[in-house]
Amino acid sequence: MSPRTSEQYQHIRDQSRKLIKNSALVLFSKNGFSSTKVDDIAKHAKVSKGLIYNYFSSKDDLLKEILADATLRGQKVIEKIERLDLSARERLKYLVEYIFDMMQEDFEYWKLVNALSYQEDVLELLSHTIKEYLEKMISIKTQLFKEIGSPDPLIDTYSLSALLDGVFVQYIHLQDNYPMTQMKKHILETYLK
Amino acid sequence: MSPRTSEQYQHIRDQSRKLIKNSALVLFSKNGFSSTKVDDIAKHAKVSKGLIYNYFSSKDDLLKEILADATLRGQKVIEKIERLDLSARERLKYLVEYIFDMMQEDFEYWKLVNALSYQEDVLELLSHTIKEYLEKMISIKTQLFKEIGSPDPLIDTYSLSALLDGVFVQYIHLQDNYPMTQMKKHILETYLK
Amino acid sequence: MSPRTSEQYQHIRDQSRKLIKNSALVLFSKNGFSSTKVDDIAKHAKVSKGLIYNYFSSKDDLLKEILADATLRGQKVIEKIERLDLSARERLKYLVEYIFDMMQEDFEYWKLVNALSYQEDVLELLSHTIKEYLEKMISIKTQLFKEIGSPDPLIDTYSLSALLDGVFVQYIHLQDNYPMTQMKKHILETYLK
Amino acid sequence: MSPRTSEQYQHIRDQSRKLIKNSALVLFSKNGFSSTKVDDIAKHAKVSKGLIYNYFSSKDDLLKEILADATLRGQKVIEKIERLDLSARERLKYLVEYIFDMMQEDFEYWKLVNALSYQEDVLELLSHTIKEYLEKMISIKTQLFKEIGSPDPLIDTYSLSALLDGVFVQYIHLQDNYPMTQMKKHILETYLK
C-alpha cells in the first residue's frame, strides 16, 4: 500500500472526529452526560476507545466541542435575524418559524443543551454562553414587539419565549406524537395576527 | 438505662429518613443524580454514609423513593381539581393558580423530575408515572376547555400546557429574576378572559 | 416491680449467652463464619444486636467461645476412653460407637469445626487444639490396635480414621438420607471382628 | 504502530483470565472465599484490581467460573471410567487410582470445592452439580461392585466412598505428612483383593 497523502489523512481525521462527536451527542442527549460511558460512545461509533482519546483530550472536552457546535448554531440564528431586511412583523414571524425548524433539525443538540442546562455543576462554560444567547434573544424579541406596537413588549417576549420553550419540552417527550405544525400555526396566529 | 420505646425509635427513623431524602433531593435537583455522590448527601445531611444505607438499599433506591413522593404530590393535584365543586372556568383558573403555587412550593421536586425526565435510562418507573400524569392532565384540561366553549379545546390545552411548562423552565433558570406574578396574571387573562 | 436478685440476673445472663451462642453456632455451621452477619445472629436469637456485645466482646470472641465448648467435648471423649476399664477390643468398639453418637448429637459443632478446619487463616487457636486432639486420637487408636494384635496398627489407625471422617463428611451432605446405622455396624464388623 | 491482531488480543485475554483464576483459586482454597479480598487476588496475580473486573463481573462470578472448571474435571473422570474397556475389577481399580491422582494433581480445586460444600449459602449452583456428580459416582461404583460379586454392593460403595473422602480430608490437613501411597495400596488391597 502506498502511503496516504496528507489530504487523505486529514479527511480520515475529519470523518472520525465527526463520527465520534455524533455518537457522543446522541448518547449524551439520550442518557445524560454522566451516565454515558466512553465505552458506550466507542461502541456506538464502532471505534476503539483509544481513538476517542486521539481526537479529544477527555470526555469533558468532547462535551465542550459538541456544545461549541451548538453555540455556533445559536449565533447563526441571531446573525440571520439581524441581517434580515424585513419588517418587524415579518422578522418575528421568521424567527418563530426558524426556531421551529431548528427544534426539529437540530433536535439532538437542543435536547442535550436543554438537559444540561438544569445542572449547575456541568460546565460554567455552558451557562455563560447560554445566558448570553438567551439575553440576546430576549432583547431582540422585545425590540421586535416594540416595533410592531405591542402594549407590553416584555410580557409578550416572556410569554412567547415560554411558549416556544414549552413546545420544545413537550416535543422532547412526545416527539412524533406532538402536533408541531398545528402549534406553529397557532403560535403565529396568536402573536402575529 | 432502659431502651427507648418503639414510638421513639420510629420517630428517630422517620426524622432520619426525611433528613436524608431532603438532602438528596436538594443535591440531585441542583447537580443531577449521577454527579451527586453519596458522600455529598451524607455531608449535607450531617450524617454518616453508612446511615444512608440503613434506610435506603442503594442510591438508586433513594432516588426512587424521592420520585415516589413527587408522584404523590402530582396525584394530589389531580384529585383536588376533580373534587372541586366549581364552574369549568373557575376550575381552570384554580388549576393554573395551583400549578403556579406548586412550581414555587415544590420547586426542588419539580426541578428534579424535570431534569430526570430527559434521561431515557434513568428509571422507566418515572417515565411510566409521568406519562400517566401528563395524559391525565391533558384530558382534564381538554374537558375544561370544552366546557367553557373553546373552539379548539385540544390546541388550547396544548398551548396552555406548553406555556406553563415554558414558564417553569424559565423560572428554573432565572428564579427570583423571573416575573412570576406577572406571568400568572397574564396567563389567567389570556386563557380565561 | 421489685428488683431482681443477683441469682435471677445470673440466670438471665446464662440464658442469654446460651441463646446467642446457639444461634451463632447454627448459623456459622450453616453458612460459614464470614458469611454470617452479627445481625443475622441477633435476628435468629430474637435479641438485639447490642445484647450480643454485652456478652461477647466481638464476633471473633463469640466464635472462640463456641470452639472452646467444642474442644471441651473433644477432651471429654478422650478422658472417657482412657478411664474405661475394658479390654482393648471393647474400648475400640466403644470409641467407634461414641464417635458415631457424637456425630449425631453434636452435629452442629462438628460440622462447624469441620468447615473451619479448612481455612488456614481462621484462628490458629483452633488449628492448635485440633492438631493436639487429632494426634491424641491417633496415638490412642494405634495403641488399641497394637493391643488387639493388628499386624499394621498405624495403617489400621489411619484407615479407621479416614473411614470415620468420610462417614461424617457424607453425613453432613446427606444427613437423614445417609445409612448411619448400617455404616456403624459395617465398620464395627470390619475392624473388630 | 499498528494494533495487535485479534489473535494476539485473544491470547492476552486468555492468559490474564487464567492468571486471575489461578490466583483466586489458590487464595480461595487457602483462606476461604469470604476471607479472600479482591485486593489479595490482584496482588497475588500482580495485576490491578480493575483488571479483575474486566474479566469477571464480580467476585461471585469469579468463584462461579472456577467452580465450573472444577465441575468439568469431575465430568471428565466419569466419562473416562465409562469409556474404559476393562473388566469390572480393573475399572474399579482404575477408578480408585484415578481419584488418588486427582486428589494430588487438582489439589487446590478439590480443597476449595470441599470447603465450599459445607456452606449452604454459597452457590446453589455448586450444590446442584455436586449432587449430580456424587450420585453418578455412587451409581457407577455400585454397579461395579455388583459386577465383581460383592455381597452388599451399596454398603461397599458407601464405605469405599467414605474411605476415599476421609483420605482426602486427612490429606488436606496433613499434606506431605500423610502416607498417601500406603493408603492407596491398602485400599486397593482391601477392596480389590
Added chain:
DNA sequence: TATGAATGAGATTTCATTCAT
C-alpha cells in the same frame, strides 16, 4: 492512524462495633 488490555483514583456498599437511652 487505530486497538483494546491495563491501570488506579474514586465511587458505592457492607458490616462489625459503639453509644445514647
Added chain:
DNA sequence: CATGAATGAAATCTCATTCAT
C-alpha cells in the same frame, strides 16, 4: 439488662484515562 440508630473502616465495584503494539 436491653435496644437499635449511628458510625467508619474496609470491602466491592466503576470507569476515565494511559499505553504498548
